[in-house]
Amino acid sequence: MFDRVREDVRTMRERDPAARSTLEVLLCYPGLHAVWGHLLAHALWPRTPLLARLLSQFVRLLTGVEIHPGADVGRRVTIDHGAGVVVGETAEIGDDVHLYHGVTLGGDSPEPVKRHPTVRDGVTIGANATLLGDIEIGENARVGAGAVVTKDVPADVTVAGIPAKQVGEESSVEAEPSPSVE
Known part of the structure; x- marks a missing residue:
């Protein structure tokens, strides 16, 4: 777990020029706090779903980020600013993904099926973007x-x-070369 925290802090420091120190990132980045809270809730999800949901709601109260405990979240996922991010139950987020505030990975079906986006490695999703349904966002x-x-x-x-x-x-x-005019 501590290796994961170190990795996430290092990644955020690389991605955010406003991050002045490791201590600042550890203490003042709610997007990372939300990801770490999700790791705990996700571990609880298969055995005690109610406790997992309670933990995820507590994390949402503290951070403004709602990640359903059933969602799969990869390594070095960073959420910049965090407020208003919503990640649904069947969402899958790969490694090295960067989300900005207000992003929604939402469902488009009331049925208990795969109904949220799959976001592959290296994707960046801008502020207030909404991704709906069982869709795939390709690498990078x-x-x-x-x-x-x-x-x-x-x-x-x-x-x-x-x-x-x-x-x-x-x-x-690579772009095609422009035809030369003689």
Whole structure:
């Protein structure tokens, strides 16, 4: 557990230029506190779901971040500012994901099935973005602030808008050279 905390603090210090010290990150970053609280609630979830839910609600009260104890959260997941983030029960978040405030990983079905997004490794999701349903956000994709995403997003692309659409070029594809004019 302590290795995980050290890893998360180091990652946040790398991602946030406002982080001045390890102690500041340990004490003053509610997004990290929410992830750590989720680790405990997630461990309790299979054996004592009510206790897990109570713990997750207490963490939400303290941090403003609601992560359902059934959600799977990877390593080095950081939540910048934190307020208003909601992660649903069947959501899956990979490693090295960065979420900004107001992000929702929400469901689109009342049925007890996989109904929340899967966010692959290295994804960044901008402030107040809403991702709904059993969709997949590919590795290293970026979701713009305020976007509403209801369809899969391929790896290495940026989407923005309502509804979200790809913007710019894929980062893994080199641009074609411009034809020369003679």
